[in-house]
Each structure stands twice: as structure tokens, then as C-alpha cells.
Amino acid sequence: MLGETGQPGSKQGLLGQAGARPGLLSQAWATLTRHGPAALLLATLVALWEFACRWFAIPHFVLPRPSQVAVALWQWREPLVLEHLPVTAAETLLGLGISIILGVALATAMHLSPTAGRAVYPLIVASQTIPIIALSPIFLFWFGYSMAQKVAVVVLVAFFPIAVAARDGLRAADPDLLDWMKASGASRWRVFRMAEAPAALPSFFSGLKVGASVSVIGAVLGEWLGGQSGLGVFGRRAASNLKSPELLASVVLLALLGIGLFLAATLVERVALRYKK
Amino acid sequence: MVVQMENVSVSFGAQPVLRQFGLHVQPGELVSLVGASGAGKTTIFRLLTGLLQPDSGTIRVMGQPPAPGRVGYMPQRDCLMPWRTALDNAAAGLEVQGVPLPQARQQARDLWHNFGLNGCEEQYPHQLSGGMRQRVAFLRTVLGGHQVLLLDEPFGALDALTRAHMQQWLLGLWERLGKTVLFITHDAEEATLLSDRVYAVKGTGVEIAIDLPRPRHYRMVTEPTFAERRAAVLREVGLC
Numbered sequence: 147m148l149g150e151t152g153q154p155g156s157k158q159g160l161l162g163q164a165g166a167r168p169g170l171l172s173q174a175w176a177t178l179t180r181h182g183p184a185a186l187l188l189a190t191l192v193a194l195w196e197f198a199c200r201w202f203a204i205p206h207f208v209l210p211r212p213s214q215v216a217v218a219l220w221q222w223r224e225p226l227v228l229e230h231l232p233v234t235a236a237e238t239l240l241g242l243g244i245s246i247i248l249g250v251a252l253a254t255a256m257h258l259s260p261t262a263g264r265a266v267y268p269l270i271v272a273s274q275t276i277p278i279i280a281l282s283p284i285f286l287f288w289f290g291y292s293m294a295q296k297v298a299v300v301v302l303v304a305f306f307p308i309a310v311a312a313r314d315g316l317r318a319a320d321p322d323l324l325d326w327m328k329a330s331g332a333s334r335w336r337v338f339r340m341a342e343a344p345a346a347l348p349s350f351f352s353g354l355k356v357g358a359s360v361s362v363i364g365a366v367l368g369e370w371l372g373g374q375s376g377l378g379v380f381g382r383r384a385a386s387n388l389k390s391p392e393l394l395a396s397v398v399l400l401a402l403l404g405i406g407l408f409l410a411a412t413l414v415e416r417v418a419l420r421y422k423k
Numbered sequence: 424m425v426v427q428m429e430n431v432s433v434s435f436g437a438q439p440v441l442r443q444f445g446l447h448v449q450p451g452e453l454v455s456l457v458g459a460s461g462a463g464k465t466t467i468f469r470l471l472t473g474l475l476q477p478d479s480g481t482i483r484v485m486g487q488p489p490a491p492g493r494v495g496y497m498p499q500r501d502c503l504m505p506w507r508t509a510l511d512n513a514a515a516g517l518e519v520q521g522v523p524l525p526q527a528r529q530q531a532r533d534l535w536h537n538f539g540l541n542g543c544e545e546q547y548p549h550q551l552s553g554g555m556r557q558r559v560a561f562l563r564t565v566l567g568g569h570q571v572l573l574l575d576e577p578f579g580a581l582d583a584l585t586r587a588h589m590q591q592w593l594l595g596l597w598e599r600l601g602k603t604v605l606f607i608t609h610d611a612e613e614a615t616l617l618s619d620r621v622y623a624v625k626g627t628g629v630e631i632a633i634d635l636p637r638p639r640h641y642r643m644v645t646e647p648t649f650a651e652r653r654a655a656v657l658r659e660v661g662l663c
Binding site: 323332 | 472473474490491492493494495496497498499500502504505506507515516518519520521547567
């Protein structure tokens with residue numbers, strides 16, 4: 147008999163027999179609806195790009211077809227992935243790590259000492275008005291063609307969004323909560339540790355995600371000025387030989403590196419701000 | 424006397440907020456401050472917590488000048504920390520005084536049941552109802568261990584039913600804890616139901632004794648004697 151008996155053929159039985167499948171299916175559907183539109187748009191753009199290059203017979207050094215980029219990526223996979231990507235990734239991660247430490251330390255100092263804030267904040271803002279590409283050669287004089295030169299450029303571009311976001315976050319703590327803590331006799335350190343620092347986390351992570359994304363740009367800028375290895379060095383060499391597919395192959399890896407860092411920052415953010423779920 | 428204010432005046436710029444204000448509270452009393460917005464009620468609490476200094480006058484809390492950490496203070500909003508669980512929010516009342524978190528948690532757990540909070544230890548503030556949030560905030564205030572508690576419109580944001588329930592709950596708890604409570608409210612009925620005395624705040628303070636028997640219950644609000652006391656409060660506030 148059909149019905150809610152749990153027997154095969156009944157409504158409940160069908161659901162029961164399926165076991166975890168409805169859950170898996172709904173998860174797959176949720177993933178598809180979340181990422182499907184972006185994937186579809188990307189696929190459409192790539193297809194249009196391929197079609198346009200073929201239709202208008204665009205020379206490969208002006209604009210290579212996506213298929214040519216894919217071929218270059220495959221042909222150069224070993225030097226790209228084993229030699230150049232690790233160098234750029236190391237420069238980026240090291241620079242980003244220093245940017246986090248420097249940015250958070252400066253933000254904390256500016257927050258705890260209004261005098262330090264008034265002194266340092268204009269300098270931090272001014273540091274961003276300098277065209278980094280113009281300033282970067284100075285790092286060559288200081289550090290030579292070393293990793294330190296690339297890391298310095300990464301820090302210059304990545305620490306600003308982190309420092310500013312962390313400072314804004316520290317100032318965003320609930321004033322009534324701060325009043326309650328002061329009225330309760332909390333020390334300055336306790337107010338910072340219990341209220342201001344946790345309240346700053348959402349803003350800090352926004353800055354970190356921006357910093358993580360631009361840190362890759364910093365590493366490439368540093369490598370373009372000179373060096374032996376790195377995706378920026380590879381891309382510059384390819385460009386000077388009119389090998390645009392190889393140039394774009396390195397760009398694809400750089401984009402993946404940036405996306406990976408952004409996702410890693412998002413993951414850490416989700417863990418740290420799990421109370422928001 | 425655990426709280427004493429004599430001839431206290433406070434101005435914000437050219438705007439006088441309190442003029443020659445006086446108040447006194449005996450140990451174990453529940454005293455309410457009633458008045459319109461901007462009448463100076465919260466300013467009185469800021470003076471008593473040491474967050475604000477008066478322009479003139481004398482203030483004593485437990486025989487000493489006010490200073491942070493000398494009284495328990497519950498702000499108008501519950502001010503729970505969204506990143507902390509309910510238990511850790513309550514424990515913050517001790518943690519601000521330097522008690523290590525595990526020890527503070529244990530002390531919060533010991534009172535958890537008395538505050539009707541069973542089952543929500545690990546919930547975050549956004550997962551709690553308004554009434555439960557106020558209970559957590561009140562426990563946080565009580566855990567501070569102060570004899571004098573300042574409650575700034577703790578039930579102001581609650582709906583009428585929850586509010587009535589929380590008033591009854593507060594009365595029961597106050598009778599058990601034996602604390603001295605100063606309570607800010609806009610509501611003459613709430614002040615009359617809860618208090619031994621009411622101060623109508625209009626820059627100055629006018630004292631009204633609420634000589635109704637204890638223990639009190641919400642059903643008293645329909646009695647003629649209650650209506651008389653409430654009318655007296657409303658009259659002094661300037662509403663009738």
C-alpha cells in the first residue's frame with residue numbers, strides 16, 4: 147500500500163532508500179546555483195574570445211586564442227609550476243605576512259596612541275600616493291636583484307589596506323560596550339583585548355582580502371624590474387619575444403595565485419568569525 | 424547610606440542637565456529614576472560610575488567618591504559581545520576585573536539556573552530573544568559582585584508581555600540577592616511596581632515614596648492604591 151509506512155514504494159520509503167542522496171543533490175544544486183552563473187559567464191567570455199580571434203584572424207602576438215594559452219600552459223608546465231610559481235608564491239606570502247604584522251602593529255599603535263595616530267596616519271596615506279612603479283627601482287639600489295627587493299614591493303602595496311582596515315575596525319567597537327567596560331573598572335589592555343580587537347576582526351579581514359589580492363601585483367612589479375625567476379620574470383621574457391600565449395599562461399597562474407590567497411583569507415575569516423553564522 | 428548625591432549640577436556646554444540634584448539610597452532599597460528623555464537620568468548613572476565628573480556638588484558611593492569598578496552597571500542596550508557565547512558574555516562581568524575566564528565561566532554557571540538561562544550557554548547573542556539577552560546582561564552585572572547595581576532602562580526595548588514577565592523576575596531576584604538597585608525607566612507603572620521610592624527627574628529630583636506592601640506582583644497594578652501612587656509619579660514627572 148502506498149503511504150507513509152516506510153515500506154518500499156511508499157513516499158517515506160523512497161526518501162529512506164535514497165539515504166543521503168537528497169542531501170547530496172540539494173548540496174550540488176546549491177553549489178550550482180551559487181557558482182553556476184559566474185562559471186557560465188566565464189565560459190561564454192572565453193568562447194567569445196576564441197571565436198573572435200579566429201573570426202577576425204587576430205595575430206597571436208596581438209591577442210592569443212584561449213586554446214593557444216592553454217597549449218602554452220601545458221608546454222611550459224614544468225618551468226612555470228615547478229620553477230617560477232614557487233618563487234612568486236614565496237615572495238607574495240612573505241610580503242603578505244610582513245604586511246599583516248606591520249599593518250596590525252601600526253593600526254594598534256595609531257589606535258592606542260592618538261599622538262602616534264596623528265603622526266603616522268598621514269605618512270601611511272602619503273605612501274599610497276607615490277606611484278609604486280616609480281619608487282620600485284630604489285628598492286633595486288637597496289636590495290639588489292634579491293628576493294628582499296620583491297618582498298619590499300609587496301609590502302608597499304599590501305600593508306596599506308590591511309593597516310587602514312584594522313585601524314577603522316579598532317575604532318568601530320560599540321561605544322556603549324566600551325562605556326560598560328570602563329564603568330566596570332576594566333584596564334586599557336582589557337578593553338583592547340576583550341572588546342576592541344574582536345570588534346576589529348570583520349574590518350581587518352576585509353582589508354586582508356584586498357591586501358592578499360594586491361600582493362600578487364606587488365610581487366610581479368618587483369619581478370618585472372629584474373630577477374632570475376618568478377612568473378613576472380617569465381612573463382616579461384615572453385613579452386619581449388612576442389610570445390603572448392606564454393605571457394598569458396603566466397598571467398593565468400598569477401590570477402590563480404591571487405584567487406587562492408583570497409580564498410585562504412576568506413576561509414580564515416569564516417573560522418575566526420564563526421559566530422556570525 | 425550607600426548612594427548619596429548632594430546639590431549636584433552638570434552642564435553640557437551652555438545646556439544645564441542637572442541643577443542642585445539630590446538623591447540618597449539606603450542599603451537593600453530599589454529606587455527608580457523616572458523622567459522624559461534628556462531629563463538627565465543617564466547622566467546620573469554616568470556620575471555614579473565615575474565616567475563623568477559633576478560641575479559642583481558631592482557624590483558618595485559606599486562612602487567614597489565614585490570611581491570605575493565601584494558599582495555594577497547595566498547599560499540601556501544589553502551590549503553583549505556578538506563574538507562571545509551567552510556564558511562567556513556573562514563571565515565578562517568578572518573577567519573585566521581580572522578573573523581568569525575559566526574561573527569566571529564557572530561562577531557564571533553556578534548562577535545560570537537562577538537566571539532562567541538553562542540550555543543557552545553556548546548560544547551567541549543573535550540567537551537569543553530580547554528577554555534572554557537582558558537576563559545574560561543582568562547576570563553579567565550581578566557577577567561583578569557589587570552591592571549597588573545601576574540598571575539603565577533594562578526592559579525598555581522589550582514587548583509589553585516580556586516586559587511584565589521580566590519585571591516579576593527582577594523583583595524575585597532582587598528579593599533573593601539583597602542588592603541595592605537604582606533603576607532608570609520612562610514608565611511610571613514600572614517604577615511604581617518595582618520601587619521603594621521614585622525620583623522624578625526634571626533637572627532636579629522630586630522624591631516619591633511608594634509605600635506598597637512587598638512582595639509585589641503584577642496583578643497589583645489594577646488596585647486603587649497602586650493607581651494613586653502611579654498618579655503621584657506621573658504628576659511629579661509632569662504628565663498629569
